[in-house]
Amino acid sequence: MTEGQVHSPLCLRTFALGVGRGDTVLARDIALSVPAGSGLLLRGPNGAGKSTLLLTLAGLLEPLEGSVVLEGHDEDFGPAFHHCGHRNAIRPRLTAVETLEFWCGINGNAAMPVAEALDRVGLGRQAKLDAAYLSAGQQRRLALARLLVSARPVWLLDEPTSALDTEGQKLLAGLIGDHLAAGGIAVIASHDAIAVGGLGVFTLEAGA
Amino acid sequence: MSGFLSVLSREIRLSLRGGGEILTLVLFFVIVGAVVPFAVGPDKALLARIAPGIVWIAAFLAMLLGLEKLFGPDRADGTLALYRLADIPLSAVVAAKVMAHWLTAALPLILASPALALLLAMDGETFWRTVLSLLLGTPALAGFGAIGAAVTVATRRGSLLAPILIAPLSVPVLIFGVGAISASGGPDQAQAAALLLAALSLMVVVLSPFAAALAIDWGED
Amino acid sequence: MTIDTTPKMSWWNRLSHPGQFVVQTRPLVLPLAVLTGVLFVIGLWYGLFSSPPEKYMGDTVRIMYVHVPTAWLSQFVYATMAVSALGTLVWRHPMADVSMKAAAPLGATFTAMALFTGSLWGRPTWGTFWEWDGRMTSTLVLLFIYLGIVALWRAFDDQLRAARVVAVFTLVGAVNIPIIKFSVDWWSTLHQPASVFRADGPTMPGEILTPLFVMFFAFTFLFITLQLAAMHTEVRRRRITTLERRAARGDAR
Numbered sequence: 001m002t003e004g005q006v007h008s009p010l011c012l013r014t015f016a017l018g019v020g021r022g023d024t025v026l027a028r029d030i031a032l033s034v035p036a037g038s039g040l041l042l043r044g045p046n047g048a049g050k051s052t053l054l055l056t057l058a059g060l061l062e063p064l065e066g067s068v069v070l071e072g073h074d075e076d077f078g079p080a081f082h083h084c085g086h087r088n089a090i091r092p093r094l095t096a097v098e099t100l101e102f103w104c105g106i107n108g109n110a111a112m113p114v115a116e117a118l119d120r121v122g123l124g125r126q127a128k129l130d131a132a133y134l135s136a137g138q139q140r141r142l143a144l145a146r147l148l149v150s151a152r153p154v155w156l157l158d159e160p161t162s163a164l165d166t167e168g169q170k171l172l173a174g175l176i177g178d179h180l181a182a183g184g185i186a187v188i189a190s191h192d193a194i195a196v197g198g199l200g201v202f203t204l205e206a207g208a
Numbered sequence: 209m210s211g212f213l214s215v216l217s218r219e220i221r222l223s224l225r226g227g228g229e230i231l232t233l234v235l236f237f238v239i240v241g242a243v244v245p246f247a248v249g250p251d252k253a254l255l256a257r258i259a260p261g262i263v264w265i266a267a268f269l270a271m272l273l274g275l276e277k278l279f280g281p282d283r284a285d286g287t288l289a290l291y292r293l294a295d296i297p298l299s300a301v302v303a304a305k306v307m308a309h310w311l312t313a314a315l316p317l318i319l320a321s322p323a324l325a326l327l328l329a330m331d332g333e334t335f336w337r338t339v340l341s342l343l344l345g346t347p348a349l350a351g352f353g354a355i356g357a358a359v360t361v362a363t364r365r366g367s368l369l370a371p372i373l374i375a376p377l378s379v380p381v382l383i384f385g386v387g388a389i390s391a392s393g394g395p396d397q398a399q400a401a402a403l404l405l406a407a408l409s410l411m412v413v414v415l416s417p418f419a420a421a422l423a424i425d426w427g428e429d
Numbered sequence: 430m431t432i433d434t435t436p437k438m439s440w441w442n443r444l445s446h447p448g449q450f451v452v453q454t455r456p457l458v459l460p461l462a463v464l465t466g467v468l469f470v471i472g473l474w475y476g477l478f479s480s481p482p483e484k485y486m487g488d489t490v491r492i493m494y495v496h497v498p499t500a501w502l503s504q505f506v507y508a509t510m511a512v513s514a515l516g517t518l519v520w521r522h523p524m525a526d527v528s529m530k531a532a533a534p535l536g537a538t539f540t541a542m543a544l545f546t547g548s549l550w551g552r553p554t555w556g557t558f559w560e561w562d563g564r565m566t567s568t569l570v571l572l573f574i575y576l577g578i579v580a581l582w583r584a585f586d587d588q589l590r591a592a593r594v595v596a597v598f599t600l601v602g603a604v605n606i607p608i609i610k611f612s613v614d615w616w617s618t619l620h621q622p623a624s625v626f627r628a629d630g631p632t633m634p635g636e637i638l639t640p641l642f643v644m645f646f647a648f649t650f651l652f653i654t655l656q657l658a659a660m661h662t663e664v665r666r667r668r669i670t671t672l673e674r675r676a677a678r679g680d681a682r
C-alpha cells in the first residue's frame with residue numbers, strides 16, 4: 001500500500017504477550033506472527049480472553065506482559081489498526097452516509113468513496129436512512145463498511161458474523177479475502193466458520 | 209483539521225436532530241430564572257439587584273444538564289474506544305466536543321437571555337453586560353464540564369458525580385461572571401472581573417481538552 | 430547470616446513494590462505514633478494551662494491551637510495528593526496511587542476540622558458561626574473538592590484505572606485552587622489579614638507562639654502517622670481484592 005511496506009514486509013508479531021484486565025491475567029505467553037496477506041482465526045471458549053487479546057493488539061488495552069509489534073509499518077501512514085468490536089458504534093439520528101463520512105473524516109486515509117462502500121456491503125438503498133431504522137444485521141454491515149472507507153493494514157474483528165445472515169457471512173468472507181489479497185492482515189475472533197482460504201488458527205485455552 | 213470538523217458537524221447534527229434537546233435546555237434556563245420571583249417575592253428592586261446572579265445560576269445549571277450527552281452515549285455504543293484509534297489526537301476530538309457543547313448548550317441560552325432580562329426587571333445596560341459576561345464565561349463552564357464528564361464517564365454513577373466535581377471548580381467563573389455585571393465595586397472592578405473572566409475562559413478552553421483526553425484514555429478499558 | 434541472592438535494588442525500587450513498602454515502613458508507625466502523642470501532650474499542656482489568655486480574645490484564642498494547624502494541613506494534604514498524582518501520571522509509581530487514595534479522606538477530615546473550629550472561633554470573635562470571609566469560603570470550596578475526590582474514588586470498581594483518572598482530576602484541582610483562592614479573596618469584603626506569617630515577623634507574643642508551633646508539628650506528625658497506616662491498610666485491601674477475584678475464578682494459585 002505504501003512504499004515503506006515494499007522495503008520491509010508488514011508483519012504483526014507478539015512477544016510473550018500476557019493479556020488481561022486490571023491485574024487479572026487471562027492469557028499469557030502468546031507468541032503470534034501474522035505476515036502480510038494472511039489472516040488468523042482466534043478460537044477458544046467464552047472467557048478465554050479473545051476480545052481482550054484483540055483490544056490489546058489494537059493498543060486499546062495495555063499488555064500486562066510482553067509486547068505487540070507491527071513490523072514494517074510506516075508511522076507517517078497513520079494508525080494501523082481497525083477494530084470492530086461487539087458494539088457497532090452507530091448512532092441513531094445520523095444517516096448511513098453521514099456515519100461513514102464521519103468515520104472517514106476522523107480516520108483519514110480515504111480509500112473508497114462512501115457510496116461505493118455502502119454498495120459493497122449491500123446498503124446502497126438505505127444510504128439516506130436514519131441508522132436507527134437499520135436492522136441489527138444491516139447495522140453490522142454498516143460497521144463493516146467503516147473498515148472500507150479508510151485504508152488500514154490490520155483488521156481486528158471481534159465476532160464479526162454476529163447478526164449476519166448467510167448472505168452477510170459470504171459478504172464478510174469476500175471483504176476479508178479482498179483485504180488479505182491486497183496485502184492486509186486480519187485477526188478474527190469467531191465461533192463461526194469463515195470461508196476464507198488460508199486462515200491460520202490460534203486457540204486460547206480457558207483459564208490459562 | 210478535517211477530523212476536527214467531522215466531529216464538530218456530527219455533534220451539532222446530533223443536537224439539532226435530538227428531538228428538541230436544545231429547546232428543553234432553553235426552557236429549563238428560562239424556567240429556573242422565572243421561578244425565583246415566586247420564591248423571593250415580586251419586588252422589582254430586589255429582583256433587579258439579584259438578576260445577574262440568577263441568570264448565571266440558571267446558565268450554570270442548564271449547562272450541567274447537557275453534560276451527560278457529552279461522552280456517555282459515545283461510550284455506550286463503542287464510539288469512544290474508536291476515537292482512540294482515530295487519526296486525530298483524542299484531545300482534538302474533545303476540543304471539538306467542547307466547542308459543540310458550547311454552541312448547542314451555551315449559545316442558545318445567551319440568545320434566550322432577553323426573556324429572563326425582561327422577567328427580572330433588568331435595565332438595558334445591565335442586560336448588555338450580562339450578555340457580554342455570559343459570552344466570556346460560558347466557554348470556561350463548557351471546558352470544566354468536559355473535564356467532569358471525562359473523569360466520570362467510566363464510572364457507574366457518572367451523571368450524578370460530574371456536577372459535584374465541577375461545581376467547586378466553577379466558583380471563580382460565577383464570581384467573575386457576576387462581578388463583571390454588577391457595578392457594586394465600581395466600573396473599574398467590573399472591568400477587571402470581565403478581563404479575569406476572559407483570561408480564565410481562555411486558560412480552561414486551552415487546557416481542558418488535554419486533561420479530559422488524558423482522563424478518557426486512562427479511564428477506558 | 431543468609432546470602433542475599435536478589436539483586437540490590439535502590440530504595441526507590443524497593444518502595445515501589447507494595448509488599449516491600451509495607452515491610453520497610455512498618456517499623457516507622459509505632460515511633461511516629463509515640464512522637465505524635467508526646468507532641469500532643471506537650472502542645473495541649475502548653476496551650477491549655479501554661480499560656481496566658483490573649484489580650485482581646487481571652488481564652489477563646491486557645492481554639493487557634495487546633496484551628497491553625499488543621500487549616501495548614503488542609504492545604505498540605507492537598508499538596509501531598511498533587512505530588513502523588515504526579516507520581517502516578519509521570520513515574521507510574523504504584524505507591525503513589527495508594528498514597529493519593531489514603532490522603533483524600535484525611536484531607537477532607539482536617540479541612541472539616543478547620544472549618545468547624547473556625548466557626549467555633551468565629552462565634553465569640555465575629556458574633557456569628559459562619560461568615561463569608563475569604564479564607565473560610567475557600568476552605569469550604571476545598572472541602573467540596575476533597576469530598577468530590579473521595580466520591581470519585583468510590584465510583585470506580587477497578588482501583589488501578591481509578592488512580593489515573595483521579596490523578597488527572599487532582600492535578601486539575603491543584604491548578605484551580607490558587608485561582609479559586611484569588612477569586613474568593615477578590616469577592617469577599619470581610620477579610621482578616623494573615624497574622625502569623627508576615628514579612629515583618631510574627632505579631633503574636635512568644636507564649637502563644639510556642640504552643641502553636643508545637644501543635645503545628647503534632648498535627649503534621651499525626652497526618653504522617655495516619656497516612657502511613659492508611660497506606661498499609663490500602664495495600665492489604667488490594668491484596669485481599671486480588672485474592673478474592675482469583676478465588677472467584679476458581680484459580681488455585
